[in-house]
Amino acid sequence: MIVFYWGFFLISTTLNPLADGNDPMDKDIIQGRHFRIGTIHYPPYIIIERTGRNISHANGFVHQIVAWLAEKHQFTATGEIPPPDGAYGALVNGSWNGMVGMVIAGEIDIIATTLSVTYPRSQVVDFTFAFSEDPTSILIPYPQLDSTISGIVWIGIILSMFIVALVLGWISRFEWRIHRHSFHGETGWFPYFWFLFRALANPNEVITFSLSTRLVVAAWCLMAVVFVNSYSSSLLDSIVECA
Structure with missing residues (x-):
């Protein structure tokens, strides 16, 4: 999960075992605030049910974590907002698309879904502590050695x-x-x-x-x-x- 600027404190301080949620600074930042959350259907972490083109119900691990955080820290959140292009976020022709682009444009405040940590993304958004990691790896052939002299x-x-x-x-x-x-x-x-x-x-x-x-x-x-x-x-x- 990643969040942008002040949204970073919302998730990171709560998931941190050393944070008890009683810091006045944390309360001033998140208490009473309203956050717009962007996500992508990815069972079992995020399960989005649709009726036609509208989202009728959302569930999953991430959805329950956000609901628990909202109750504990007394803030409200708009239901999961999927990106129009269905992309997570990549830098294409100098501009970001997907959910990362929505965060930068101010359309959403928090991205709550599975997202890979990459250097270009870390330059424009803040990543929270990961509560789950996917052990899946991408394997590629070992590169061939270049000729000593061309x-x-x-x-x-x-x-x-x-x-x-x-x-x-x-x-x-x-x-x-x-x-x-x-x-x-x-x-x-x-x-x-x-x-x-x-x-x-x-x-x-x-x-x-x-x-x-x-x-x-x-x-x-x-x-x-x-x-x-x-x-x-x-x-x-x-x-x-x-x-």
Whole structure:
């Protein structure tokens, strides 16, 4: 059950074993007041009998609790008012519907029915002490673990190896044309591609680089170090989650 603002004291202080109902503040708030109660048919807690579209009789655990509270604290209550849309209350397009919307709009003062406690609802209404809890749970499949590295990242790594290998091959060939006698290094793109692949997978191969190509290779190797460390940490997290 939930109530709005001052209605919270009505239910919470009465259902609290430590509250004896003799607090003058409690009496000033609720004594002689008239509350409009909203509810939804939910046997055996709320049983609403209708004659046509009109409510002819209401009964149930919650109805009897409200009647007992009204007698003890000397207030009156309008019979159960169901929401026009039949909803409990959800935030849709920035506005509340159902019984929660009726409370916010001032159409009712108290909601007396089964209602789940959610964070959005707790921001706009106050919940009392629950006198009964439903043990029913909603079960969902265990979420699948995300891939350690997405396919787009792998495609980007492979493309970067091709592009860097082509750039290195072009630079080496240009440098070879200028310094043919003193040039030491590869002029094709495939040796560089193979080196970049081995540097990423198993760095145990060394080839000769010219001075101009070393800067490009050093920059790519720095990126490879960051990628390998990120992949290792993500893989370790996945193993821990599976365990």
